[in-house]
Amino acid sequence: MAESTQKQKPKRGSDGEGTGSGEGPQKLAKKGAELKEEMDALVDEIDEVLEENAEEFVKNYVQRGGQ
Amino acid sequence: MAIPKVMGTEIEYGITVRNDRDFDPIASCVLLVNAYREEHTSRILWDYDQENPLADARGFQVDGEKYTPNQQENIARNKTLVNGARYYVDHAHPEYSCPEVTNVRDLVLHEKAGERVVEISRREATALLPPGAQILLYKNNSDRKGNSYGSHENYLMDRRTSFKQIVEHLMSFLVTRQVYTGAGKVGSENRAHPCDYQLTQRADFFETEVALDTMVKRPIINTRDEPHADREKYRRLHVIVGDSNMSEYTIYLRNGATALVLSMIEDGAIRKDLSLRDPVRAIKEISHDATCKREVQLENGKKLTAVQIQREFLELALQYTASRPIDAITRDVLAKWQHVLECLERDPMLLAGEIDWVIKKAMIESFMEKKGLDWESSQVQMLDLQYHDLRPDKGLYYVLERQGRVARIVTDEEIAAAVSEPPEDTRAYFRGQCLKRYPGEVFGVNWDSISFGIGDEPIKRVLMGEPLKGSKVHVEELLEASPTAADLVKNLRA
Numbered sequence: 001m002a003e004s005t006q007k008q009k010p011k012r013g014s015d016g017e018g019t020g021s022g023e024g025p026q027k028l029a030k031k032g033a034e035l036k037e038e039m040d041a042l043v044d045e046i047d048e049v050l051e052e053n054a055e056e057f058v059k060n061y062v063q064r065g066g067q
Numbered sequence: 068m069a070i071p072k073v074m075g076t077e078i079e080y081g082i083t084v085r086n087d088r089d090f091d092p093i094a095s096c097v098l099l100v101n102a103y104r105e106e107h108t109s110r111i112l113w114d115y116d117q118e119n120p121l122a123d124a125r126g127f128q129v130d131g132e133k134y135t136p137n138q139q140e141n142i143a144r145n146k147t148l149v150n151g152a153r154y155y156v157d158h159a160h161p162e163y164s165c166p167e168v169t170n171v172r173d174l175v176l177h178e179k180a181g182e183r184v185v186e187i188s189r190r191e192a193t194a195l196l197p198p199g200a201q202i203l204l205y206k207n208n209s210d211r212k213g214n215s216y217g218s219h220e221n222y223l224m225d226r227r228t229s230f231k232q233i234v235e236h237l238m239s240f241l242v243t244r245q246v247y248t249g250a251g252k253v254g255s256e257n258r259a260h261p262c263d264y265q266l267t268q269r270a271d272f273f274e275t276e277v278a279l280d281t282m283v284k285r286p287i288i289n290t291r292d293e294p295h296a297d298r299e300k301y302r303r304l305h306v307i308v309g310d311s312n313m314s315e316y317t318i319y320l321r322n323g324a325t326a327l328v329l330s331m332i333e334d335g336a337i338r339k340d341l342s343l344r345d346p347v348r349a350i351k352e353i354s355h356d357a358t359c360k361r362e363v364q365l366e367n368g369k370k371l372t373a374v375q376i377q378r379e380f381l382e383l384a385l386q387y388t389a390s391r392p393i394d395a396i397t398r399d400v401l402a403k404w405q406h407v408l409e410c411l412e413r414d415p416m417l418l419a420g421e422i423d424w425v426i427k428k429a430m431i432e433s434f435m436e437k438k439g440l441d442w443e444s445s446q447v448q449m450l451d452l453q454y455h456d457l458r459p460d461k462g463l464y465y466v467l468e469r470q471g472r473v474a475r476i477v478t479d480e481e482i483a484a485a486v487s488e489p490p491e492d493t494r495a496y497f498r499g500q501c502l503k504r505y506p507g508e509v510f511g512v513n514w515d516s517i518s519f520g521i522g523d524e525p526i527k528r529v530l531m532g533e534p535l536k537g538s539k540v541h542v543e544e545l546l547e548a549s550p551t552a553a554d555l556v557k558n559l560r561a
Contacts, residue, residue: 039437040437042430042467042472043433046463047434049460049466050446050450051449051461054445054446054449058211058445058448058449059445060083061083062212062214063081063082063083063092063159063160063214064092064158064160065214065216065282065283066079066157066217066282067157067217
């Protein structure tokens with residue numbers, strides 16, 4: 001059986017601290033900028049596929065109760 | 068010694084039809100289920116003789132009318148699939164019950180195959196509607212207006228373990244596991260306290276601790292005693308408290324940790340009293356706290372967070388497995404369980420690639436920040452709903468998946484194969500193979516039986532009371548030696 005895979009794995013710190021201590025402020029800032037860029041790209045993609053008439057759509061989504 | 072945890076899930080999907088003023092959910096469900104066509108299997112009955120949803124695990128039978136549709140209605144509402152699953156109309160929702168599996172990796176595979184099957188039927192059924200009309204389906208559990216529909220897990224248990232023992236230890240586990248099983252929801256409903264965002268779709272709907280109901284006054288532990296197997300030997304624990312999950316990692320951990328705890332209960336390995344003082348209150352308090360820091364009160368007066376209680380269960384599981392041979396999947400479940408609890412203690416948002424409620428929350432918050440929206444905004448509510456949309460191009464979970472933002476357990480190729488191949492190590496194999504090989508002669512199916520109508524002979528029902536028998540190892544030779552259903556029945560008699 002194939003092994004389970006993980007594409008993203010948040011860093012595990014044995015000491016329970018936040019991000020690794022080896023990263024200087026510059027590196028962190030760069031990482032932050034990359035992260036922001038990535039998030040912007042995600043928001044843009046979601047914006048493209050999100051239902052346009054959100055208010056009406058959400059209002060009209062009514063289900064009969066099930067189990 | 069605990070018995071193997073054969074398991075499966077039943078998922079009810081939300082359904083609506085766009086541009087159809089006369090939308091009728093039941094008629095739409097019937098259309099949907101019948102639009103899914105597998106060769107020759109469209110005339111097979113679901114065998115209601117074997118069902119008894121009114122039996123209570125606490126040892127009594129509840130009054131009420133058992134639902135038995137006529138033949139035509141039966142065929143219109145039920146489809147048994149060649150992968151061993153059942154796809155059918157349950158009340159006003161399409162429901163997919165996956166075939167029985169022996170491990171959580173296969174469970175992920177078959178629950179995901181269910182999404183594909185339901186999506187295929189959605190496209191086929193939509194093509195039959197007037198131009199402009201479109202069926203839309205959601206793998207979630209609430210319309211956010213007080214109506215909920217279920218996501219049920221089933222686990223095979225040893226009859227010798229009393230229901231009382233199960234309830235005693237499982238209650239606090241089920242109430243606290245939502246920190247990693249929740250699918251996330253914007254706001255609250257069903258008269259629960261207001262909140263911006265909560266961990267689960269379902270917590271607002273649980274009103275009592277233990278009962279037989281599944282549709283009103285829902286209980287945290289359901290007592291339905293319908294083993295779908297030899298009832299002298301087995302129980303089927305019917306867990307109704309979970310959410311419909313999109314994340315493979317979440318599904319894997321949800322069923323993996325639960326199955327482990329159930330094995331521990333069977334082996335008497337939970338010797339700690341983790342009982343909650345008020346589980347119905349706790350389930351909502353925990354769900355409504357996205358920081359996962361809120362403490363709930365135990366029966367012994369102590370106060371702990373849900374994560375701390377889960378830690379106790381994990382410690383017990385590590386002790387339990389230390390002295391036993393365990394397989395690679397169980398070891399992996401333990402590692403993921405530990406990883407998730409560590410992250411939840413530090414910062415739940417670290418799990419934005421693994422756990423549904425966090426994935427959804429991170430997505431919504433990014434969107435809110437960039438667009439300057441708040442939790443009340445209809446676009447935010449739309450994001451919540453559309454996370455569960457089954458259309459591959461519109462479903463936001465699938466968008467995140469395509470971008471590699473969520474952890475995978477299985478591959479798309481494996482999921483595609485599971486649409487038409489049953490698991491090989493349970494009786495689902497025999498069921499699926501019979502449908503593939505003798506579609507014209509299979510008359511009726513239930514989880515624990517399959518019956519054949521051959522020529523003018525009386526219907527021949529084959530009972531399958533052992534979920535682990537009828538596997539490929541057991542029946543491959545028999546099937547190979549039986550080119551026709553008549554041969555099969557003859558060979559079974561021999």
